[in-house]
Amino acid sequence: MGKGILITGTDTGVGKTLVAGGLAAVLRERGIDVGVMKPAESGCRRENGELVPEDALFLREMSRCSDDIRLINPYALEHAISPAQAAEIEGVDIKMETITRAYATLASLHELVLVEGAGGILAPLNSQLFMADLAVELGNIPVLVVARDTLGAINHTLLTINCARGEGVNVIGLVMNRTSAPSDLANVYNEEALERWANAPFLGTLPFLSKRDPERIKQAVKVNLNIGPLLAWLGR
Secondary structure (H helix, E strand, O other), rough: OEEEEEEOOOOOOHHHHHHHHHHHHHHHHHOOOEEEEEEEOOEEEEEEEEEEEEHHHHHHHOOOOOOHHHOOOOOOOOOOOHHHHEEEEEHOOOOOHHHHHHHHHHHHOOOEEEEEEEEEOEEOOOOOOOOHHHHHHHHOOOEEEEOOOOHHHHHHHHHHHHHHOHHHHHHEEEEEEOOOOOOOOHHHHHHHHHHHHHHOOEEEOOOOOOOOOOOHHHHHHHHHHOOOOHHHHOOO
Protein backbone atom coordinates (compact mmCIF):
# COMPACT_ATOMS: atom_id res chain seq x y z
CA MET A 1 0.00 0.00 0.00
CA GLY A 2 1.43 3.35 -1.04
CA LYS A 3 1.68 6.49 1.06
CA GLY A 4 -0.37 9.64 0.63
CA ILE A 5 -0.01 13.38 1.08
CA LEU A 6 -2.87 15.87 1.18
CA ILE A 7 -2.05 19.12 -0.63
CA THR A 8 -3.98 21.85 1.17
CA GLY A 9 -3.84 25.63 1.04
CA THR A 10 -4.25 28.76 3.07
CA ASP A 11 -7.15 29.74 0.79
CA THR A 12 -8.62 29.00 -2.59
CA GLY A 13 -6.64 30.03 -5.66
CA VAL A 14 -3.24 29.79 -3.96
CA GLY A 15 -1.79 27.29 -6.42
CA LYS A 16 -2.52 23.86 -4.95
CA THR A 17 -3.09 22.31 -8.37
CA LEU A 18 0.10 23.83 -9.74
CA VAL A 19 2.16 22.56 -6.79
CA ALA A 20 0.56 19.11 -6.76
CA GLY A 21 1.01 18.70 -10.50
CA GLY A 22 4.57 19.98 -10.47
CA LEU A 23 5.54 17.70 -7.60
CA ALA A 24 3.91 14.73 -9.33
CA ALA A 25 5.96 15.37 -12.48
CA VAL A 26 9.25 15.87 -10.62
CA LEU A 27 8.78 12.85 -8.37
CA ARG A 28 7.82 10.70 -11.36
CA GLU A 29 11.02 11.86 -13.06
CA ARG A 30 12.91 10.68 -9.96
CA GLY A 31 11.53 7.18 -10.48
CA ILE A 32 8.68 7.32 -7.98
CA ASP A 33 5.36 5.81 -9.07
CA VAL A 34 2.98 8.71 -8.34
CA GLY A 35 -0.79 8.63 -8.39
CA VAL A 36 -3.01 11.67 -7.98
CA MET A 37 -6.45 12.39 -6.61
CA LYS A 38 -8.86 15.33 -6.44
CA PRO A 39 -11.73 13.86 -4.38
CA ALA A 40 -14.14 16.73 -5.01
CA GLU A 41 -13.73 19.44 -7.64
CA SER A 42 -16.05 22.43 -7.77
CA GLY A 43 -16.44 24.83 -10.67
CA CYS A 44 -16.27 22.19 -13.39
CA ARG A 45 -17.36 23.29 -16.85
CA ARG A 46 -20.04 21.36 -18.67
CA GLU A 47 -19.24 19.87 -22.08
CA ASN A 48 -21.68 17.75 -24.07
CA GLY A 49 -23.76 17.32 -20.93
CA GLU A 50 -20.82 16.06 -18.86
CA LEU A 51 -18.86 17.90 -16.15
CA VAL A 52 -15.14 18.20 -16.93
CA PRO A 53 -12.84 18.20 -13.85
CA GLU A 54 -9.99 20.21 -15.37
CA ASP A 55 -7.79 20.19 -12.24
CA ALA A 56 -8.07 16.42 -11.92
CA LEU A 57 -7.25 15.95 -15.59
CA PHE A 58 -4.24 18.25 -15.25
CA LEU A 59 -2.98 16.25 -12.27
CA ARG A 60 -3.32 13.02 -14.24
CA GLU A 61 -1.41 14.55 -17.14
CA MET A 62 1.40 15.77 -14.88
CA SER A 63 1.74 12.45 -13.07
CA ARG A 64 1.64 10.48 -16.32
CA CYS A 65 -0.63 7.90 -14.72
CA SER A 66 -3.49 6.24 -16.59
CA ASP A 67 -5.99 5.77 -13.78
CA ASP A 68 -9.70 6.14 -14.44
CA ILE A 69 -10.72 9.78 -13.94
CA ARG A 70 -13.63 8.55 -11.79
CA LEU A 71 -11.10 7.18 -9.30
CA ILE A 72 -9.05 10.35 -9.40
CA ASN A 73 -12.14 12.57 -9.11
CA PRO A 74 -15.15 10.80 -7.58
CA TYR A 75 -17.14 14.04 -7.32
CA ALA A 76 -17.25 16.66 -10.10
CA LEU A 77 -19.43 19.67 -9.24
CA GLU A 78 -20.54 22.58 -11.39
CA HIS A 79 -20.90 25.46 -8.95
CA ALA A 80 -17.69 27.30 -8.05
CA ILE A 81 -18.17 27.23 -4.29
CA SER A 82 -17.18 24.79 -1.56
CA PRO A 83 -17.84 21.11 -2.35
CA ALA A 84 -20.41 20.85 0.44
CA GLN A 85 -22.42 23.83 -0.83
CA ALA A 86 -22.14 22.87 -4.50
CA ALA A 87 -23.22 19.31 -3.72
CA GLU A 88 -26.28 20.53 -1.80
CA ILE A 89 -27.37 22.77 -4.68
CA GLU A 90 -26.83 20.00 -7.24
CA GLY A 91 -28.43 17.21 -5.20
CA VAL A 92 -25.19 15.26 -4.81
CA ASP A 93 -24.42 13.24 -1.68
CA ILE A 94 -20.66 13.34 -1.06
CA LYS A 95 -19.90 10.11 0.79
CA MET A 96 -16.58 9.65 2.55
CA GLU A 97 -16.69 5.90 1.96
CA THR A 98 -16.73 6.53 -1.81
CA ILE A 99 -13.63 8.71 -1.48
CA THR A 100 -11.77 6.33 0.85
CA ARG A 101 -12.53 3.39 -1.44
CA ALA A 102 -11.15 5.26 -4.47
CA TYR A 103 -8.09 6.34 -2.49
CA ALA A 104 -7.42 2.78 -1.31
CA THR A 105 -7.50 1.59 -4.91
CA LEU A 106 -5.06 4.30 -6.01
CA ALA A 107 -2.77 3.64 -3.04
CA SER A 108 -2.66 -0.04 -3.98
CA LEU A 109 -1.45 0.92 -7.46
CA HIS A 110 1.12 3.59 -6.64
CA GLU A 111 4.02 4.24 -4.26
CA LEU A 112 2.65 7.70 -3.49
CA VAL A 113 -0.73 9.37 -4.00
CA LEU A 114 -0.89 13.17 -3.99
CA VAL A 115 -4.39 14.19 -2.92
CA GLU A 116 -5.40 17.76 -3.69
CA GLY A 117 -7.99 19.23 -1.38
CA ALA A 118 -10.45 22.00 -2.23
CA GLY A 119 -9.99 25.50 -0.86
CA GLY A 120 -8.38 25.68 2.56
CA ILE A 121 -8.09 23.14 5.33
CA LEU A 122 -11.46 24.10 6.83
CA ALA A 123 -13.34 24.15 3.53
CA PRO A 124 -16.40 21.92 4.04
CA LEU A 125 -16.37 18.66 2.13
CA ASN A 126 -19.91 17.69 3.09
CA SER A 127 -22.38 18.59 5.82
CA GLN A 128 -20.24 16.96 8.51
CA LEU A 129 -16.61 16.94 7.37
CA PHE A 130 -13.93 19.48 6.47
CA MET A 131 -10.73 19.09 4.45
CA ALA A 132 -8.79 18.47 7.67
CA ASP A 133 -11.04 15.46 8.27
CA LEU A 134 -10.16 14.18 4.81
CA ALA A 135 -6.52 13.74 5.86
CA VAL A 136 -7.64 11.79 8.93
CA GLU A 137 -10.13 9.62 7.05
CA LEU A 138 -7.50 8.69 4.43
CA GLY A 139 -5.33 7.08 7.12
CA ASN A 140 -4.09 10.23 8.86
CA ILE A 141 -1.92 11.17 5.89
CA PRO A 142 0.29 14.26 6.32
CA VAL A 143 -0.48 17.60 4.71
CA LEU A 144 1.64 19.86 2.57
CA VAL A 145 0.52 23.49 2.88
CA VAL A 146 0.56 25.86 -0.09
CA ALA A 147 0.54 29.57 0.81
CA ARG A 148 0.09 32.60 -1.42
CA ASP A 149 3.15 34.87 -1.27
CA THR A 150 1.42 38.10 -0.31
CA LEU A 151 0.76 40.36 2.65
CA GLY A 152 -1.09 38.31 5.29
CA ALA A 153 0.62 35.04 4.38
CA ILE A 154 2.19 34.65 7.83
CA ASN A 155 -1.12 34.73 9.68
CA HIS A 156 -2.99 32.59 7.15
CA THR A 157 -0.21 30.00 7.03
CA LEU A 158 0.24 29.70 10.78
CA LEU A 159 -3.52 29.37 11.25
CA THR A 160 -3.61 26.57 8.67
CA ILE A 161 -0.67 24.74 10.24
CA ASN A 162 -2.04 25.08 13.77
CA CYS A 163 -5.45 23.84 12.62
CA ALA A 164 -3.92 20.76 11.00
CA ARG A 165 -1.88 19.95 14.08
CA GLY A 166 -4.90 20.53 16.29
CA GLU A 167 -6.63 17.74 14.36
CA GLY A 168 -3.62 15.47 14.91
CA VAL A 169 -2.40 15.81 11.31
CA ASN A 170 1.32 16.09 10.59
CA VAL A 171 2.53 18.96 8.41
CA ILE A 172 5.15 17.48 6.10
CA GLY A 173 6.07 20.70 4.34
CA LEU A 174 5.24 24.24 3.31
CA VAL A 175 5.42 25.81 -0.16
CA MET A 176 5.06 29.50 -0.99
CA ASN A 177 3.58 30.31 -4.37
CA ARG A 178 3.56 33.68 -6.12
CA THR A 179 0.17 34.12 -7.77
CA SER A 180 1.13 37.55 -9.15
CA ALA A 181 4.28 39.52 -9.86
CA PRO A 182 6.12 40.61 -6.66
CA SER A 183 4.85 44.02 -5.57
CA ASP A 184 5.55 44.72 -1.90
CA LEU A 185 7.85 44.13 1.06
CA ALA A 186 5.94 41.02 2.08
CA ASN A 187 7.35 39.22 -0.96
CA VAL A 188 10.83 39.94 0.36
CA TYR A 189 10.29 38.83 3.95
CA ASN A 190 7.54 36.15 3.88
CA GLU A 191 9.93 33.27 3.29
CA GLU A 192 12.22 34.29 6.15
CA ALA A 193 9.22 34.75 8.45
CA LEU A 194 7.72 31.35 7.73
CA GLU A 195 11.06 29.59 8.08
CA ARG A 196 11.28 31.26 11.49
CA TRP A 197 7.77 30.75 12.85
CA ALA A 198 6.04 27.90 10.99
CA ASN A 199 8.05 25.09 12.59
CA ALA A 200 7.59 22.99 9.46
CA PRO A 201 9.95 22.07 6.60
CA PHE A 202 9.99 25.00 4.17
CA LEU A 203 10.40 23.58 0.67
CA GLY A 204 10.76 26.88 -1.17
CA THR A 205 8.97 29.58 -3.17
CA LEU A 206 7.64 29.16 -6.69
CA PRO A 207 7.86 32.14 -9.06
CA PHE A 208 4.83 33.71 -10.69
CA LEU A 209 3.71 31.62 -13.67
CA SER A 210 1.11 33.37 -15.81
CA LYS A 211 0.00 30.22 -17.64
CA ARG A 212 -0.61 26.60 -16.72
CA ASP A 213 2.22 25.30 -18.87
CA PRO A 214 3.14 21.73 -17.80
CA GLU A 215 6.83 21.89 -18.71
CA ARG A 216 7.37 25.32 -17.13
CA ILE A 217 5.62 24.17 -13.96
CA LYS A 218 7.75 21.04 -13.73
CA GLN A 219 10.94 23.05 -14.24
CA ALA A 220 9.86 25.66 -11.66
CA VAL A 221 9.28 22.95 -9.06
CA LYS A 222 12.55 21.20 -9.92
CA VAL A 223 14.59 24.40 -9.63
CA ASN A 224 12.88 26.17 -6.73
CA LEU A 225 11.63 23.48 -4.34
CA ASN A 226 13.67 21.26 -2.06
CA ILE A 227 11.95 17.88 -2.23
CA GLY A 228 14.52 16.29 0.07
CA PRO A 229 12.13 16.09 3.06
CA LEU A 230 9.55 14.31 0.90
CA LEU A 231 12.10 11.84 -0.44
CA ALA A 232 13.36 11.14 3.09
CA TRP A 233 9.80 10.50 4.25
CA LEU A 234 9.35 8.08 1.34
CA GLY A 235 12.58 6.31 2.33
CA ARG A 236 14.33 7.36 -0.88
